[in-house]
Amino acid sequence: MSETPSRLPLIVLCAPENADVLLEQFSRYQREYDVRVSRSAEETGDLLSRARADGDQVALLVTESRLPDSATYPALAAWRSILPTARRVVAAHWNYFMEDAEALRPGLATGKYDAFLLMPRGMRDEEFHTAITELLSDWGSTVAAPEVAAAEIISPQGNRLVIQVRDFLDRMGMPSAVVDPDSARAQELLADYDGPLDYPLFHRIGRGAFSFTSVRDVASLIYGAPADIDVDKVVDLVVLGAGPAGLATAVYGSSEGLSTVVIESEAIGGQAGTSSMIRNYLGFPRGISGMRLSQRARNQAIRFGTRFFTGWPVTAVEPGRDGAPHVVRTEGGDVRARAVVISTGVEYRRLGITALEDLVGFGVHYGAAVSAARELEGYDVVVVGGGNSAGQAAIHLARFARSVTILVRRPDLSETMSDYLIREIEYNNVIRVQGCAQVVDGGGDERLQWISVRDLNTNQDIRKEVAGLFLLLGADPGCGWLPEDICRDERGFVLTGRDIPKHLWVGGTPPANLETAVPGIFAAGDVRGDSMKRVAAASGEGASVVPLVHAYLGSA
The missing domain is CATH 3.40.30.10 (Glutaredoxin)
Structure with missing residues (x-):
């Protein structure tokens, strides 16, 4: 293979024993990638260093599970320090796949590499290549500039x-x-x-x-806009919000014959859609980005007939009376529906520091802002928040930034973040966690250049030079536009089922589990008062609300 710099992104195969097998398998990629072979950990490190110096991008690094000059984990760590954006795969030969799996698979949980695969034994091993193309697709959407801009x-x-x-x-x-x-x-x-x-x-x-x-x-x-809907038409179901709960509602509702419309104030996916990689969602062992999960669900719902309208915040919901349809109002038009599902999720709390609010979009971001990570290569960044979204953002940013600091008001992350993320953060030497701390000031000339961090134990403020500040500060429901008929708790979350005050129960019977105090209006996902704030839980509620909608429509 040529060692001259290439404008094509590289796929590097560290193959001391089975180069013929891996080269044969990766021949299908050679038109669009420059496939290089190395024979040892040291040779691979040299190849990666030259690629970085020459400005070549490395999309994928595939290594055999046994190397002649290094244990696998130290080699992966050394390669990662050279080119952290490359996706990393361990491909074990079938003669010792099971033996090596016991020692190496735990490394997946700490992010040492991205996939542990059985080396193909023949042609058209599409299970192997599905994993490879998923990783290349993830690299292409988060690291590489688009070849074709839509x-x-x-x-x-x-x-x-x-x-x-x-x-x-x-x-x-x-x-x-x-x-x-x-x-x-x-x-x-x-x-x-x-x-x-x-x-x-x-x-x-x-x-x-x-x-x-x-x-x-x-x-x-x-x-399009909601006004594009025929004004004389009443749809069966309008879903407010296209996060995981709303998307699941749309898929199950439209697949079961309900005419379904989804109205989303921002982009499809809600907060979950900003996650760079969700690793604990059922059925995706190598993880999936929030954007890809959301767009797959959207396409699935469209296949069954759902209509989506994005960029249109709901301004009011007017409950129907005496059999009249409910009316959902937006600045782009109104939608009349027999049933409504509120799945607007939550909004990140604002920091409230004027100097930093003025720099939103210029180094300061609410949410993960995956697209901003590419611009932060070689800079120091700070993530504020202790939840899973903050952890996922920090891990993604660590592929680009020189350092990532997670700031939390609590002493550590143990009470608020999933264990798998904490372990991955602990392994990553680019990321550090600073507990008992909060941002109190910041500024810069045209874009963020510094922040002031207060130590909550000593009350001392320390100035820190940073190029990126990502704020994931917890969340509020942000649904003050709901009518008073729909009961909410003291924080503004929607009450459903038995959580609704008993004096509002009809005939002494509580509303259905996901139904609000207004018949025919339901709530699912993070916007509900007692919901579990997880993607899978929201998706489950979105699916579970559809039979309740059917029951209501059948009795109306």
């Missing part, structure tokens, strides 16, 4: 609105690029545009350029 934004750099739109497009699974107005590409895109050159301008494949002033403008162009 949308292009013509704008000078440093525009806050452009940053917001690109984040929305990333969460919707649409690769995008920013084009300089003075470039030849911009002139090509604007060849048929006859409007004012009021940047930014949005161009989508198959459509001309247009001016926009909000994320909603872009969302409505792509996905």
Whole structure:
């Protein structure tokens, strides 16, 4: 194999004994990747160092489980320190797969590598290649610049609105690029545009350029507005929010014959959609990003007939009386429905420091903001929060940043984060956890440059130079637009079933488990007062609410 620098991303095979087998298997990738072979841990380290120095990207590193000059774990750690963005696979020969699995599989739980696979024994081992292509796809969506941009934004750099739109497009699974107005590409895109050159301008494949002033403008162009629904039509079910609960409701509702509409204020997936990698969701042993999980669920619901409208916050819900439909109001139009499921989830709490709020989008981010990670290579970043979302964000950022510090008000993460994430964080030498701490100030010239961190034990403030601040501060339901008829607890979460005050029960019988105090209006997922704040739990509630909707519609 050629050792000259390549513009193609590399796949590196560390194969001291079975290079012929792995080369044969990876021949299918050679048109789009430069496949290189090394024979030892040291040779692999040298190859990775040269690739980094030459500016070549390494998408995937596949190693045999036994190396002549190093134990597997130290070798993986050394390679990771050279190129942390490469996905890492251990492929064990079938003669000692079971023997090595006992020693190596625990490393998956601490993030030492991404997959432990049985080396193929013949042609068309698609189970093996499914794992490989999933990892390459994950690398391509989070590390590499898109080869083909589904949308292009013509704008000078440093525009806050452009940053917001690109984040929305990333969460919707649409690769995008920013084009300089003075470039030849911009002139090509604007060849048929006859409007004012009021940047930014949005161009989508198959459509001309247009001016926009909000994320909603872009969302409505792509996905339409609720007003597009026939005003004389009453749908069976309208779902408010397209997080895991809302998506599950849409899939099960539309698959069982209900005409279903989903209205989402931001991007499909809600907070879960911003997660760089969810590793404990049932059925995805190698993990799946929140964006991919959300878009798969959306496509599944669309297959059954669900209509989605994104970028339209609900402004009011008017319960139907005496058999009349419920009315859901948005600035883009109203939807009338026989039943409503509220699955709007929760919103991250704001930090409330003016200097930092002014820098949102310019180094300061609420949520994981996966798309921002690429810009932080070689810089120090801080993640504030102790939940699973904060842990997932820190692990993803550690692939790019020089250092990642997790700040929490508690002494440590043990009370708020899943054990598998804590172990992965402890193994990763890029990440450190600082307990009993909070951000109290920050600033910078045009973008974030520093924050002030208070030690809650000593009350001392320490200034820290950082390029990124990711705020995952816990969450509030943010559904003050609900009518008073729908009972909520003291924090604003929606009450359902037996949690509703008894004086509101009809005939002494409590509403159904996921039904609110208003017949025909239900709630599922994180917006409910006593729900478990987990993706799988929200999905389960979304599926469970559909039989209750059917029962209500059958009795109405």
